[in-house]
Amino acid sequence: MNIQTAVQKAQLFLKEKKIKTPVLDSQILMSEAIKKEKEFVILNFDKEISNENLEYFDKLIQQRGKGEPVAYLIKKKYFWKYKFTVNKNVLIPRPDTEVIIEEVLKLTKNKDSLNLLDIGVGSGCILISILKDKKNFYGTGIDISKKSLDICKINGKNLGVISRLKLFKSDIDNFHFRKYDLIISNPPYIEKSKLKYLEKDVIGFEPKQALDGGIEGLTEISKVINGSSELIKKNGFLILEIGFNQKRKVKKILENKGFYIKKIIKDLSNNDRCIISMKIK
Numbered sequence: 001m002n003i004q005t006a007v008q009k010a011q012l013f014l015k016e017k018k019i020k021t022p023v024l025d026s027q028i029l030m031s032e033a034i035k036k037e038k039e040f041v042i043l044n045f046d047k048e049i050s051n052e053n054l055e056y057f058d059k060l061i062q063q064r065g066k067g068e069p070v071a072y073l074i075k076k077k078y079f080w081k082y083k084f085t086v087n088k089n090v091l092i093p094r095p096d097t098e099v100i101i102e103e104v105l106k107l108t109k110n111k112d113s114l115n116l117l118d119i120g121v122g123s124g125c126i127l128i129s130i131l132k133d134k135k136n137f138y139g140t141g142i143d144i145s146k147k148s149l150d151i152c153k154i155n156g157k158n159l160g161v162i163s164r165l166k167l168f169k170s171d172i173d174n175f176h177f178r179k180y181d182l183i184i185s186n187p188p189y190i191e192k193s194k195l196k197y198l199e200k201d202v203i204g205f206e207p208k209q210a211l212d213g214g215i216e217g218l219t220e221i222s223k224v225i226n227g228s229s230e231l232i233k234k235n236g237f238l239i240l241e242i243g244f245n246q247k248r249k250v251k252k253i254l255e256n257k258g259f260y261i262k263k264i265i266k267d268l269s270n271n272d273r274c275i276i277s278m279k280i281k
């Protein structure tokens with residue numbers, strides 16, 4: 001069978017399974033199966049595919065048909081300017097989260113050396129992207145999931161920042177290490193009762209502890225703000241990703257803990273996505 005026939009069959013199958021992007025997914029999974037770039041797949045439709053590669057491709061397509069995200073199937077995801085290793089133990093980095101990197105880079109434009117803390121570091125996509133772009137910054141990442149820290153360590157090594165990265169398995173409630181210049185966090189912020197309405201790709205495959213924000217989605221956010229208020233230096237910034245409808249309540253929690261709200265940033269879909277605050281009291 002040639003690449004074109006295999007890809008077309010896969011597209012039809014994924015369409016039947018109500019997968020939203022059947023064409024793109026089939027091409028990416030073919031490139032994974034034959035270990036070539038996606039461009040090669042598109043430019044070599046008439047090339048024959050070996051039985052072994054076809055078998056692997058079929059397996060990937062079956063898994064995709066069940067909703068398994070492409071990023072987990074190919075074990076990578078591009079975020080900011082970099083390629084991150086991912087598996088089912090980490091949240092797949094989201095393009096909307098890139099607003100955090102943009103803001104940190106703006107805020108620290110004239111800073112030479114800073115100590116950063118990422119609460120709920122996951123794959124490390126936020127912290128490692130910043131360390132890549134700011135060569136004199138040092139980062140600490142904490143997470144309750146040991147398995148996500150294992151992936152973060154791989155990314156730190158692959159992207160050449162491991163010597164400036166410390167990782168700790170800890171709940172934010174139990175982390176009292178030192179004071180940081182800047183804290184970032186993309187905590188789980190989805191309301192527990194709404195988890196069941198998430199897309200199958202998300203709720204069926206991504207780690208629950210990366211999604212479940214408890215009652216009103218504010219349980220982990222509150223913990224992050226409480227912890228940060230102890231861990232941040234005076235006049236240090238806390239940059240927090242939030243859900244589209246949480247701005248008002250999160251602002252209040254921040255203000256009660258001595259943070260001044262500096263800016264609210266919208267994401268690519270124009271939803272409130274990120275709150276930048278400064279510890280003033």
Ligand SMILES: C[S@@+](CC[C@H](N)C(=O)[O-])C[C@H]1O[C@@H](n2cnc3c(N)ncnc32)[C@H](O)[C@@H]1O
Pocket residue numbers: 090091092093094097119120121122123124125126142143144145148170171172173186187188189209210211220223
């Ligand atoms: C939404 S994910 C974010 C992962 C990554 N920072 C990103 O932006 O893709 C939240 C992360 O916080 C971790 N986490 C959840 N509750 C935590 C807690 N109480 N203390 C520390 N980490 C926590 C989860 O294991 C998960 O890796």
